[in-house]
Every structure is written in structure tokens, then in C-alpha cells.
């Protein structure tokens with residue numbers, strides 16, 4: 215087997231075994247070459263080299279063994295630039311997909327090879343969901359099943375995409391994304407453009423909140439898929455209302471506005487109205503003074519898509535809730551799409567009218583969760599791309615590692631770093647980011663200690679510290695010990711011998727073995743994966 219045959223297969227294996235963002239960030243950019251008969255994998259800089267060596271090299275070796283169980287050619291990791299074999303990977307992935315579809319369906323499959331050549335993602339637009347009569351129970355579950363299936367479909371489609379495609383929605387940029395790049399040439403063109411512009415202004419949407427600018431990751435995967443479905447097929451009872459909830463700054467407004475922007479881009483005649491709950495409340499007060507409730511109701515009842523942000527704010531305001539109840543019922547009865555965002559589940563909104571609470575639960579309620587490290591890095595890279603600033607990987611990783619609370623704060627930190635870079639006329643690297651974020655880092659900086667990890671893990675598994683560092687090797691003690699060693703390796707700067715000595719004077723090879731065992735178990739055992747993720751979250755917070 216040659217390197218050009220081997221590497222695409224290896225990439226495919228890694229893609230299947232690693233979370234998508236980790237794959238895209240670390241593995242996809244690797245290049246390859248041959249030196250003195252050896253196969254060399256090139257990382258583009260020292261940072262990537264160290265990270266790959268520490269976190270992904272065992273996975274690369276495992277993939278090599280799976281492909282070439284008896285192969286003698288060793289793989290060497292170096293810093294540099296070799297040949298990118300992404301196109302070959304893509305071709306291989308597509309061939310695999312076609313073969314599996316052929317095998318399943320027995321029917322021929324056509325592939326747009328044009329996409330292959332251009333290295334563009336294939337269209338992963340989900341197929342429209344058939345409208346079904348509203349049922350009273352299990353609605354959320356069934357919609358989630360459908361989304362889960364759709365995600366699976368998208369996944370298999372995206373497997374046939376270029377490995378370099380990002381997690382950002384793969385659709386082509388909408389007209390809104392392009393910000394009206396066409397220049398009107400005639401008077402009638404001008405009139406049309408102006409009327410479109412004014413219709414867009416009426417929507418109250420922010421043109422920057424598009425799917426193209428929204429990074430997809432673990433924290434918003436389901437909601438993102440549902441949002442795409444709604445943008446395709448608004449008013450489907452299964453997703454009506456679409457209720458997106460989660461804590462502040464996680465992208466609720468961006469996500470729901472992306473639906474509006476996508477719909478408007480597809481058809482500028484669709485009547486869309488985005489409104490923050492505060493504005494609705496103000497409208498009610500004005501209508502009260504002007505005695506114009508009918509006019510106000512009418513204004514909202516004629517829209518095709520109503521997006522209300524932070525709906526929890528209307529809770530406890532009787533007249534506002536009553537008016538919203540009328541508008542809401544009218545729109546749902548007319549099969550018009552309603553989208554709501556909130557800081558909590560419908561049933562948990564204090565002071566909200568019970569009728570509204572139950573109606574909000576009719577459709578699909580999905581939570582946005584805080585982004586994990588890889589998603590935060592991808593968001594920073596997206597923001598940098600949109601702002602046309604160069605952001606070094608290492609700096610992105612550094613910022614993402616330190617700003618964990620929510621995306622708004624991440625964005626704030628990014629803006630500070632960009633401002634500092636412009637002010638000092640310096641590139642954005644770790645040094646500059648450290649200076650720009652000094653005060654935030656000082657507040658967030660809590661050095662991680664071995665004792666803290668041991669205590670946390672011991673508590674989690676219900677064992678004592680003396681069990682943790684003691685000699686007994688029964689499974690119920692060995693597994694927590696291995697977990698604590700792994701976490702110590704990942705979260706502290708301690709060397710393997712230092713970690714070993716902190717666990718009752720054990721050897722560094724014991725720590726290495728522990729790290730390998732946990733890494734292997736995380737691929738095959740859901741319980742270990744869950745425990746690892748939970749402990750990581752507890753320790754990082």
C-alpha cells in the first residue's frame with residue numbers, strides 16, 4: 215500500500231472515531247509526505263504538533279494498525295508542510311457512501327462530481343418533513359426522533375463532503391448573507407430593490423444572524439437541525455411553536471433569526487416579524503393608551519412567521535399575556551409559524567398563564583447548551599473570518615480555553631483582542647491575547663491541583679482518598695484511579711512521573727497505561743464516556 219492510498223483511509227477511520235470538531239480542527243489540516251522511505255505526517259506548527267502528539271497520536275496509530283495490521287512502515291510526526299490528500303479522502307468517502315447506499319437499496323446512485331472538484335460541501339439540506347395532524351402527546355419526542363434521523367442522514371451526507379468543510383451550515387450563502395451584492399441597473403430594479411429593503415426592515419431581523427455565520431456543535435446540534443427544517447417548511451405542526459431555551463448568550467436569538475433570514479432570502483414576500491418581548495409589552499402599553507388593541511392584534515395576526523425573543527418577560531403581565539394568547543392562537547390555527555425563545559422550559563416560567571405554558575409545549579422545545587472547547591474555537595475562527603482578521607490557531611485555542619461561560623462573552627473577549635491588535639499593530643497571538651484579556655484571566659485563573667482532581671473523582675465514584683492512592687487493584691478502585699490519572703494528565707502541567715508519585719508512589723508507566731485504558735474505554739463504553747465528560751465539566755467549572 216502506498217502513502218496516497220493509506221492516508222485517506224486513515225483519515226476516514228479517524229473521522230469516524232473522533233468528534234467532528236476535533237477531527238476538523240486537528241486532523242483534517244494534517245499533510246503527508248515521504249522521507250527516506252518513511253511516511254511522515256506534517257503538523258503545520260509547534261502548537262499543532264504538540265497537541266496531536268499528546269492527544270491524537272494513539273488514535274492515529276490505532277487507525278494505522280487497523281488498516282495495516284502487519285505493515286512495517288512507521289509513521290513519523292513532524293512540523294512542516296506536505297501534500298494534502300483531502301480530495302482523495304473525499305472521493306473515498308463518497309465511494310463508500312455510494313457503495314453502502316447501493317448495497318442497502320439495490321438502486322444506482324448519482325453523484326454530482328462537480329462538487330468533488332470544487333471541494334465544496336454537497337448540499338445537506340434536510341428533506342421537508344411531511345405535515346402531520348397535531349397529536350396531543352409525545353409530540354416533542356417524535357419530532358426529536360425525526361431530527362435525530364435527519365441528523366444521521368446529514369451526517370452520512372457530510373461524510374461524503376470534503377474533510378475540510380467546517381461545521382457551519384453547508385448551505386450556499388443566501389441573498390441576505392451576500393448583503394445585496396447585486397447593483398440595480400434600471401429604475402424598476404431600483405424600485406424593486408427599495409421595496410425589498412423596506413420589507414426586510416419591517417422584519418426587524420439582524421442581517422448578520424444567518425445560518426452561514428452560525429457555528430454548529432454539540433451544544434446546538436438538535437436545535438440547528440430543527441431550525442433548518444423550519445426554514446424549509448414553516449408552519450409544520452410538529453415544530454409549531456418552536457421553543458428554544460437556554461441560558462444567556464448561547465445563541466438563541468441568532469438561531470431563531472437565522473430561520474427568518476433564510477426564509478426571507480428564499481421569498482421576500484413572506485411576512486416575518488421578529489420582536490423582543492419588551493417591545494411587545496411596550497406595544498401593549500401604547501395600545502392601552504390609544505385604545506387600539508384591535509389594530510395591534512391585526513398587525514401581528516397577519517404575519518407568516520412570528521419570532522418572539524425572551525418570552526419569559528411577558529409573564530406576570532396579565533393584559534400582555536391575554537393579547538399574546540389571541541395572537542398566538544390565531545397564528546397557530548392559521549398554520550403560521552411561531553418561534554419563541556426563553557431562559558427556561560415552558561412549564562418552568564414563573565408567573566406565565568397556564569394556558570400559554572401548555573400551548574408553548576405543543577410543538578418542539580429544545581435547549582441550547584454551552585459550547586464545548588472545540589465549538590468555542592470554531593466560533594472564534596468564524597468570527598475572525600467574518601471580521602477578516604487573522605487569528606492564529608494557538609491564540610484561538612487560548613481564548614477558548616479561558617472564556618467558557620457563553621458565546622457572548624467569548625465574542626466580547628475576541629473583540630478586545632482584535633482592538634488590542636489594531637491598537638498595537640501586532641498579530642493576534644497568545645502573547646497579545648494574554649495582554650488583552652489580563653483582567654479576565656486573573657479572575658478565571660484557578661490552578662488545578664492533583665489533590666482537587668483526586669477529591670472530585672473519589673467523591674464522584676463514592677470511594678475514599680486512601681482507596682484512590684492505595685495499593686488495592688480491584689476494579690471498583692482501579693477504574694476511578696485510572697480516571698483521576700487521565701484527568702490529571704489532561705488538566706495539570708504535571709509530568710507522568712509526578713502524577714504517578716501523587717498516586718501512592720506509582721511508576722509513570724502505570725499512568726501511561728491508565729491514560730490508554732480510559733481513552734480506549736471512552737470509545738467502547740458509554741458509561742466511561744459519560745463519567746469522563748461529567749468529571750471534566752465539574753473540574754473545569
Ligand SMILES: Nc1ncnc2c1ncn2[C@@H]1O[C@H](COP(=O)(O)OP(=O)(O)OP(=O)(O)O)[C@@H](O)[C@H]1O
Nearest residue numbers: 427428429461462463464465466467468593621622
Ligand atoms: N453557535 C454560534 N455561532 C456563532 N456565533 C454565535 C453562536 N452562538 C452565539 N453566537 C453569537 O453570540 C452572541 C450572543 O448570541 P445571542 O444573542 O443569540 O444569545 P442569546 O442566547 O439570545 O442570549 P440572551 O438570552 O442573553 O438574549 C451573538 O453575537 C451571536 O452571533
